[in-house]
Amino acid sequence: xxxxxxxxxxxxxxxxxxxxxxxxxxxxxxxxxxxxxxxxxxxxxxxxxxxxxxxxxxxxxxxxxxxxxxxxxxxxxxxxxxxxxxxxxxxxxxxxxxxxxxxxxxxxxxxxxxxxxxxxxxxxxxxxxxxxxxxxxxxxxxxxxxxxxxxxxxxxxxxxxxxxxxxxxxxxxxxxxxxxxxxxxx
Numbered sequence: 001x002x003x004x005x006x007x008x009x010x011x012x013x014x015x016x017x018x019x020x021x022x023x024x025x026x027x028x029x030x031x032x033x034x035x036x037x038x039x040x041x042x043x044x045x046x047x048x049x050x051x052x053x054x055x056x057x058x059x060x061x062x063x064x065x066x067x068x069x070x071x072x073x074x075x076x077x078x079x080x081x082x083x084x085x086x087x088x089x090x091x092x093x094x095x096x097x098x099x100x101x102x103x104x105x106x107x108x109x110x111x112x113x114x115x116x117x118x119x120x121x122x123x124x125x126x127x128x129x130x131x132x133x134x135x136x137x138x139x140x141x142x143x144x145x146x147x148x149x150x151x152x153x154x155x156x157x158x159x160x161x162x163x164x165x166x167x168x169x170x171x172x173x174x175x176x177x178x179x180x181x182x183x184x185x186x
Contacts, residue, residue: 038050058135069092082113086106103125
């Protein structure tokens with residue numbers, strides 16, 4: 001966690017580590033709590049379905065305005081219009097600052113715009129709100145790879161394993177980064 005804590009405030013790094021060590025499920029609803037528990041023990045195929053259900057739960061803001069801003073921002077992202085996406089996601093984070101999905105989405109738009117510092121700030125905020133947000137942690141790993149911090153990226157991806165043991169992107173990233181993070185065997 002040493003490399004990773006260089007990129008996150010100590011409180012967020014500690015919360016993430018605590019979540020990792022305890023495998024505690026932080027959720028607002030009983031359904032999300034149940035899904036997070038099921039994800040930890042599911043087989044790979046079932047894990048994909050459960051992860052999709054978790055994502056649907058995370059996308060529920062409770063606000064029609066927030067839902068609209070999230071939708072518009074994602075449509076702009078899909079169209080490659082990152083500046084527009086950032087505007088929509090900024091309006092979303094202003095409107096619903098406790099909605100982690102807005103911060104994660106804006107972080108990805110910032111990363112696509114090569115504004116990595118802003119992306120890391122938004123990931124940090126998202127993880128303060130929801131330390132179990134495995135997509136935010138994966139985004140953190142991806143951003144750390146983009147800024148050529150493979151050891152810290154490896155640490156971030158490792159944090160996903162206790163939460164979502166079968167995430168295919170995490171498995172691939174850990175295999176790809178292991179020689180760099182742990183050194184090559186002779």
